[in-house]
Amino acid sequence: MKIASYNVENLFDRAIALDDSNWAVGKPALSAHRELNELFNKPSYTAANKARMLALFDTHGMLKRDEGPLLLLRKIRGQLIKRPNSGDPSIVASGRDDWTGWVELKTEPVKSTAIENTARVIHAVAPDVLGVVEAEDRTTLRLFNSQVMPQVGGTPFGHVMLIDGNDDRGIDVGIMTGDGYPIRSIRSHVHDTDDDGVIFSRDCAEYEIGLPSGDSLWILVNHMKSKGYGSQASNDTKRLRQAQRVRELVDAHFAAGHTNLAVLGDFNDTPDRPTLAPLLGAASPLHDVSTLAGFDDGGRPGTHGNCTASGRFDYILLSNALFEAAGAAGYERRGMWGGTNGTLWPHFPEVGEEADRASDHAAVWVEIAV
Numbered sequence: 001m002k003i004a005s006y007n008v009e010n011l012f013d014r015a016i017a018l019d020d021s022n023w024a025v026g027k028p029a030l031s032a033h034r035e036l037n038e039l040f041n042k043p044s045y046t047a048a049n050k051a052r053m054l055a056l057f058d059t060h061g062m063l064k065r066d067e068g069p070l071l072l073l074r075k076i077r078g079q080l081i082k083r084p085n086s087g088d089p090s091i092v093a094s095g096r097d098d099w100t101g102w103v104e105l106k107t108e109p110v111k112s113t114a115i116e117n118t119a120r121v122i123h124a125v126a127p128d129v130l131g132v133v134e135a136e137d138r139t140t141l142r143l144f145n146s147q148v149m150p151q152v153g154g155t156p157f158g159h160v161m162l163i164d165g166n167d168d169r170g171i172d173v174g175i176m177t178g179d180g181y182p183i184r185s186i187r188s189h190v191h192d193t194d195d196d197g198v199i200f201s202r203d204c205a206e207y208e209i210g211l212p213s214g215d216s217l218w219i220l221v222n223h224m225k226s227k228g229y230g231s232q233a234s235n236d237t238k239r240l241r242q243a244q245r246v247r248e249l250v251d252a253h254f255a256a257g258h259t260n261l262a263v264l265g266d267f268n269d270t271p272d273r274p275t276l277a278p279l280l281g282a283a284s285p286l287h288d289v290s291t292l293a294g295f296d297d298g299g300r301p302g303t304h305g306n307c308t309a310s311g312r313f314d315y316i317l318l319s320n321a322l323f324e325a326a327g328a329a330g331y332e333r334r335g336m337w338g339g340t341n342g343t344l345w346p347h348f349p350e351v352g353e354e355a356d357r358a359s360d361h362a363a364v365w366v367e368i369a370v
Contacts, residue, residue: 001128001129001181001211001217001367001368001369001370002125002126002127002128002129002365002366002367002368003127003128003129003130003131003219003262003264003316003365003366003368004122004125004127004129004130004131004316004363004364004365004366005130005131005133005221005264005265005266005314005315005316005363005364005365006121006122006125006130006131006132006133006314006359006361006363006364007133007134007223007265007266007304007313007314007359007361008118008132008133008134008135008358008359008361009134009359009360009361010110010134010135010136010170010171011110011115011118011135011136011140011141011144011148012109012110012115012136012140012143012144013107013108013109013110013136013140013170014107014108014110014170015070015105015106015107015169015170016069016070016105016106016107016108017029017030017033017070017071017105017106018030018105018169018171025069025070026070028059028060029060029070029071029105030105031230032056032059032060032071032103033071033103033104033105035052035056036053036056036071036103037102037103039052039053040053040080040096040101040102040103041096042095042096043095043096043097044094044095045091045093045094045095049091050090050091053080053081053091054081054089054090054091057073057081057089063083063089064083064089065083067106068106069106070105070106071103071104071105071106072103072104072105072106073101073102073103073104074101074102074103074104075099075100075101076099076100076101077099077100077101078093078098078099078100078101079092079093079098079099080092080093080098080099080101081093104168105169107170111355111356113350113352113355113356114355114356114357114358115144115148116148116151116152116350117335117348117350117351117356117357117358118144118148118335118358118359119144119148119149119151119152119154120152120154120334120335120348120350120358121332121334121335121358121359121363122149122154122363123149123152123153123154124332124334125332125363125365127178127365128177128178128180128181129175129176129177129178129181129209129217129219130157130175130176130177131173131174131175131219131221131264131265132162132173132174132175132176132221133171133173133221133223133265133266133314133361134171134172134173134223134266135162135171135172135173135174136170136171136172137162137164137170137172138160138161138162138163138174141160141162141174141176142160145157145160145176155178157176157177157178158177158178158179158180158181158182159175159176159177159178159181159182159183160174160175160176161174161175161176161183161186161207162174162175163186163188163190163203163205165188165190165200165201165202165203165205165223166190166198166200166201166202166203167201167202171202171223172202172203173202173203173205173221173222173223173265174205174221175205175207175209175219175221177209180212181209181210181211181212181217182209182210183207183208183209183210184208184209184210184216185207185208186205186206186207186208187205187206188203188205188206189203189204189205189206189245189249190203192204192245194241194245196237196241199241199242199245200222200242200245201223201224201225201226201238201242202222202223203221203222203223204220204221204222204242204245204246204249205220205221206218206219206220206249207219207220207221211260211370212370213370215260215370216258216260217260217261217262217370218253218258218260218261218262219261219262219264220246220249220250220261220262220263220264221264221265222242222246222263222264222265222266222267223265223266223268224239224242224243224265224266224267224268224269225238225239225242225268226268227268227269236273236274236275239267239268239269239275239276240274240275240277240278243267243275243276243277243278243279244278246263246278246279247278247279247284250263250279250285250286251285254285254319259319259320259321260319260321260322260370261318261319261322262316262317262318262319262322263279263286263315263316263317264315264316264317264364265314265315266313266314266361267279267313267314267315268313269313270309270310270312270313271288271312271315279317280315280317284317285319285320286317286318286319287317287318287319287320287323288315288316288317289315289316289317289318289323289326289329289364289366290315290329292323292326292327292329292366294328294329295329295330296328296329296330296331297330297331298330298331298333298345299345300331300333300344300345302362303331303333303361303362303364304360304361304362305360306338306339306344307331307333307336307338307344307345307362313361314361314362314363314364315364316329316364316365316366318366318368322368325368325369325370326366326367326368326369327366327367327368327369328366328367329364329365329366329367330364330365331362331363331364331365332362332363332364332365333345333347333362333363334346334347334348334351335347335348335351335357335358335359335363336351336357336358336359336360336361336362337351337353337354337356337357337360342354
């Protein structure tokens, strides 16, 4: 059996603000998107709230119209802002009950070659169980599986599942499994909370997968808090809370006698960081597949960007039973570009320029004798 994890960075449509080639513009837009929606949800708008809304609209090209370069104001009922032909715009809603709406991130289609290269990466890895990170929704993942995989010579997976998570940017976690590896049960943790509120930025989706032997394999797919925007301290605190909750779930599985367990996905931090200590520290019951003898990292330790050590974000962690049965493992980064000129590592011939890249992440895989 081969297990893999892959951050596909969306399949068909991606928020323009998430384009890391123009991060200086995208990062403020992501922050504004979050802040505006938080302001909109206040029961009563103070003068300071209204002034802040107008300032953000102005900064992002939405003071005179509902649509800016990266953001879109979606109005369902009522009126938020008045834009007279003469004079200054003003916020006319008094609070959340006066109108229904939100700010969305504008999207653009992913280049068709990049979509096909995503399928090429998956076809090259040929996993039986694939944890997918940053897929738009189940319909998109299902159509990608049935329509794009065959275009590159791949075999569609027999089972495709994705539960919408807590992130409204269309970057959810899901799973695809081959014939002979049915999805027996699903558990979402989008509502998990602690003293500080909701824990998971997206989800920690649990899947019970049937094995040909009749046993069960438990997969926990994660996409932890990013470093992209907001304060580093706040991001680290959130990521640590997420890692602690995942560890609690892992411990509960072991207490229930579940020995075949894998935690995988994009953890958005390096293995030496305290934020991931509950999963990667010395006291963790899990084992990182990159520590396997003969692990093929292609000469670079990272999985994101230029794949330096500081770009080690993607993981497969195994229980003792699975780790002892593990054999070959490695990274698949031929769908990435690699440096300014794409020369840091070999890539598929179809990756002719940076825009053709499947993702800015490598896939991680491991073979296990079951």
